[in-house]
Amino acid sequence: MKATGLHLLVEYHDCDRKILNDLPHIERLMTSAAEAAEATVLGVMFHPFSPQGLSGVVVIEESHLSIHTWPEHGYAAVDFFTCGKCNPERAHEVLAAGLKASRFEKMLLRRGNLPRSPMIEVLNHDEAIPRESTHHLLHVAGVAPAERQDPPKLRACSTRR
Amino acid sequence: MKATGLHLLVEYHDCDRKILNDLPHIERLMTSAAEAAEATVLGVMFHPFSPQGLSGVVVIEESHLSIHTWPEHGYAAVDFFTCGKCNPERAHEVLAAGLKASRFEKMLLRRGNLPRSPMIEVLNHDEAIPRESTHHLLHVAGVAPAERQDPPKLRACSTRR
Numbered sequence: 170m171k172a173t174g175l176h177l178l179v180e181y182h183d184c185d186r187k188i189l190n191d192l193p194h195i196e197r198l199m200t201s202a203a204e205a206a207e208a209t210v211l212g213v214m215f216h217p218f219s220p221q222g223l224s225g226v227v228v229i230e231e232s233h234l235s236i237h238t239w240p241e242h243g244y245a246a247v248d249f250f251t252c253g254k255c256n257p258e259r260a261h262e263v264l265a266a267g268l269k270a271s272r273f274e275k276m277l278l279r280r281g282n283l284p285r286s287p288m289i290e291v292l293n294h295d296e297a298i299p300r301e302s303t304h305h306l307l308h309v310a311g312v313a314p315a316e317r318q319d320p321p322k323l324r325a326c327s328t329r330r
Numbered sequence: 331m332k333a334t335g336l337h338l339l340v341e342y343h344d345c346d347r348k349i350l351n352d353l354p355h356i357e358r359l360m361t362s363a364a365e366a367a368e369a370t371v372l373g374v375m376f377h378p379f380s381p382q383g384l385s386g387v388v389v390i391e392e393s394h395l396s397i398h399t400w401p402e403h404g405y406a407a408v409d410f411f412t413c414g415k416c417n418p419e420r421a422h423e424v425l426a427a428g429l430k431a432s433r434f435e436k437m438l439l440r441r442g443n444l445p446r447s448p449m450i451e452v453l454n455h456d457e458a459i460p461r462e463s464t465h466h467l468l469h470v471a472g473v474a475p476a477e478r479q480d481p482p483k484l485r486a487c488s489t490r491r
Contacts, residue, residue: 172400174407178337180442180449214375214389226387226394228375233385235411237393239333239442246335246441248409250396274449276439280407281341281400286457288341288435296447 172281174232175292177249177257181264183271184245189238190221198267199227202260203234206251231255236264245270250280265299272298333442335393336453338410338418342425344432345406350399351382359428360388363421364395367412392416397425406431411441426460433459 188194196215203210208229215225221241227234232250239245247264249257257277265273277293349355357376364371369390376386382402388395393411400406408425410418418438426434438454 172403172405172407174398176339178439178441178450182444182449211377211385212375214373214387216372216389218391224372224389224393226375226389226396228377228385228387230379232398232407233387233396235387235394235396237335237411237413242333242442242444244333244442244444246333246393246411248411250398250407250409252398274447276450278339278437280339281403281405283343283403283405286435287455288343288457289339289437289455291452294448294450296449 172252172283174250174252174280175255175257176251176278176280177261178276178278179247179249179261179264180274181245181247181268181270182243182273184238184243185269186240186243188268189240189243189245190223192217192223192225195223195225195236195238198264199225199234199236201267202249202263203227203229205263206249206255206257206260208234208251208255208260229255234260252281270299272296333413333444335411335413335441336416336418337439337441338412338422339437339439340408340410340422340425341435342406342408342429342431343404343434345399345404346430347401347404349429350401350404350406351384353378353384353386356384356386356397356399359425360386360395360397362428363410363424364388364390366424367410367416367418367421369395369412369416369421390416395421413442431460433457 208231211228224237231253235248237246249260251257274296279290282288369392372389378384385398392414396409398407410421412418435457440451443449
């Protein structure tokens, strides 16, 4: 199996501070982002901090998504590490809309560029204002609480895509 | 609290293929790596793939460590994302020795460089052969099975360092 992966790192800035501290909401958002990228969710782990902020990871068949939030700065650091046919850009669009980020900065890396050197390669690095149109993705990805489906929390051996 | 973090991305190449497929061993190694970096482990999640390979995440008070292995290529992609006073370089030394990597490539990023732009900054990017001397770290970090301590798997609210 090919080991090549795309690793999208995003810094979300000027986000909705209340959302950044809402653990169940962020957990749903991250799971929806994984699904939007056409990833298969294997498990999630989220942790709240005191007095604010949270960390969370979604392990997917195609690698992982992670988030760390600092509500006091309106800031979140997110990683979308995907292999196979997943599209991390779709996951980012869901997050940008869901966090109500006023701006973000993205760096796209290629990982596991075997057997060449460098194995890590910066493909792109830019800063932007989210498109208004991405907000509809929240509905498409089913983030609304009424549509919530809890992700699997059990361990099971699966085939990597 | 400051949001600045150090994100160390490492590609381990020509590793011991049996170790890359040994989930309990990798889980101990990653926990030991976190402890070597002086991070506080909050929880772990590891997942085996069929016919081989695994993914794993260690959530720490100071962000996270992740690993994805491809035993068929002797390759592992690892991320050490740390905030506060943790030293991701120490975690890397434990991994390089534990995976028996013949070579590795590292990229060190600064994250959350608020409010400046760019928020993500490449501080260093190099490729190297592990130092023989790092092998002693396995003992120091307590990776030997007899010394194993299971990491906490419960969720609890803690103070971010």
